[in-house]
Amino acid sequence: MANVLEQIRAKAKTLGKKICLTESDDPRNLKAAEKLVQTGYAKPILVGDADAIVKLAAENGINLDGVEIVDVEKTPDLQKYIDLVCELRKKKGMTPEQARTALKDTCFFSATMVMAGDAHGYVSGGGNPKGYNHNTASKTRPALQLFKTASGIKTAxxxxxxxxxxxxxxxxxxxxxxxxxxxxxxxxxxxxxxxxxxxxxxxxxxxxxxxxxxxxxxxxxxxxxxxxxxxxxxxxxxxxxxxxxxxxxxxxxxxxxxxxxxxxxxxxxxxxxxxxxxxxxxxxxxxxxxxxxxxxxxxxAIGPLAQGLRRPFMDVSRGCSADDIVDCACVAAITEWAD
Structure with a gap:
């Protein structure tokens, strides 16, 4: 009998889901993106500064062929995302300028991509203490704000x-x-x-x-x-x-x-x-x-896997490996959207 990880990977491979990786200033995420393409488990999207991502990949000998890169400040979809965030957060009084600032954060940007239907979920794996340096709260907050909890659930x-x-x-x-x-x-x-x-x-x-x-x-x-x-x-x-x-x-x-x-x-x-x-x-x-x-x-240990949310989000430990990020991307890929 295949172990549970093999089952998850096999199912993910059949779905072809797009998964955002938020910690694109960390080589482990670039390596995970490379592996996701090679294995076909998911279609990775590296979110961040496109030029910096390409430079970091070259410095670490990582092949990003087949990996989608979305620049949080240069994407042609920026206005679409600003409008969406203002709509989703209108009860909180979100202004276009506040939305533009919030979208500079790769976790918030990735959550917005998911809500726009441009990705299935996002994974925040590891992190660069000299870079984005997201902690658990800053990785999770966009999911709570934009995805919210599924129907009938109060506690993510x-x-x-x-x-x-x-x-x-x-x-x-x-x-x-x-x-x-x-x-x-x-x-x-x-x-x-x-x-x-x-x-x-x-x-x-x-x-x-x-x-x-x-x-x-x-x-x-x-x-x-x-x-x-x-x-x-x-x-x-x-x-x-x-x-x-x-x-x-x-x-x-x-x-x-x-x-x-x-x-x-x-x-x-x-x-x-x-x-x-x-x-x-x-x-x-x-x-x-x-x-x-x-x-x-x-x-x-596969996780931590966020649960109780309307869309898939995974927060992977700071001590994770590239393979851990790959596996959590597989879980995100097979996690169905909730109402």
């Missing part, structure tokens, strides 16, 4: 697909972890939405039936504290939002993924010990656990 979030070396874990070796990169300390309502959204992401991208474990330092009342009660409350709210979803909480990590531990700690649960979607109570936990799984267990 992020997740990681974790491909384990051993297929005995999760679903054929795959877990999906959330939230690992966006919401620092979600409340119970937000955590419930994150659980439901991540279950949908699992089903859409991995293809199996999600079994959601709400992770805590307690299993089924073994400890009591407000941070635990938040997870208990979130579990109940998630079940109310999605009555047909297989979800259990609160569960300690081992009780969520190990049947022999679950048999002792949560014997009445139908899914404890078999969870493949793990929802963490806050970003301290989620971000740390994904990195620990990647580094100590040798897992492949």
């Amino acid at each position: 979030s992020s997740c990681f697909i974790m491909q384990m070396p051993d297929t005995k874990w999760g679903y054929n070796g795959v877990f999906v972890y959330a939230d690992c990169g966006m919401n620092i300390n979600p409340n119970a309502d937000q955590l419930a939405e994150i659980a439901v959204t991540t279950a949908k992401t699992f089903k859409d991208l991995v293809g199996g039936e999600p079994k959601v474990g709400m992770i805590s330092c307690s299993t089924k009342g073994s400890a009591h504290d407000p941070i635990i009660e938040k997870v208990v409350e979130a579990t109940a709210k998630a079940k109310a939002l999605a009555p047909d979803l297989a979800i259990e909480g609160e569960l300690q990590f081992d009780a969520a993924i190990l049947p022999e531990i679950a048999a002792k700690k949560a014997p009445d649960s139908k899914i404890a010990g078999h969870c493949n979607v793990l929802v963490f109570p806050d970003l301290n936990c989620g971000n740390s656990i994904y990195k620990a799984t990647e580094r100590l267990a040798g897992a492949t």
Whole structure:
């Protein structure tokens, strides 16, 4: 059986979607664009200063044949994008001059291209600390402002697909972890939405039936504290939002993924010990656990993948490789637009 990454790449290759890469002053993104063309996974668009992009590619021996380059200040579509931004942000009082300034930012420009239908999604991978130097907030803000959340969803979030070396874990070796990169300390309502959204992401991208474990330092009342009660409350709210979803909480990590531990700690649960979607109570936990799984267990971490938005956006870690950017571009390519 092909692993989940191979499945995602194969599907992306059939779609031919245009994906903007915003960090065009970082050689990793130029290399990713080259690889996307070579593999046919997607049609990359490097967004930024066209002359600087060409120069950087030459300095790094990167072939940009077949790569579309869009200059944020010289594009003939600039007025079209200014008009669109003013329309999308009219309730905020956006003026043409403010829109022109905002569009100088490659993330905002890319999000506008997507909303104009000129690209399918955008990926912000890595970053040049001496260049655009986008942090997570500045990469994500344009997506929140222009894409907005999908119908029925108030909380955008992020997740990681974790491909384990051993297929005995999760679903054929795959877990999906959330939230690992966006919401620092979600409340119970937000955590419930994150659980439901991540279950949908699992089903859409991995293809199996999600079994959601709400992770805590307690299993089924073994400890009591407000941070635990938040997870208990979130579990109940998630079940109310999605009555047909297989979800259990609160569960300690081992009780969520190990049947022999679950048999002792949560014997009445139908899914404890078999969870493949793990929802963490806050970003301290989620971000740390994904990195620990990647580094100590040798897992492949795909993400962070933004979810709950109307259009695809991926914010890739500053420590990413060109291949990480390629893989997130593939995920963006197969992520369908929402109303």
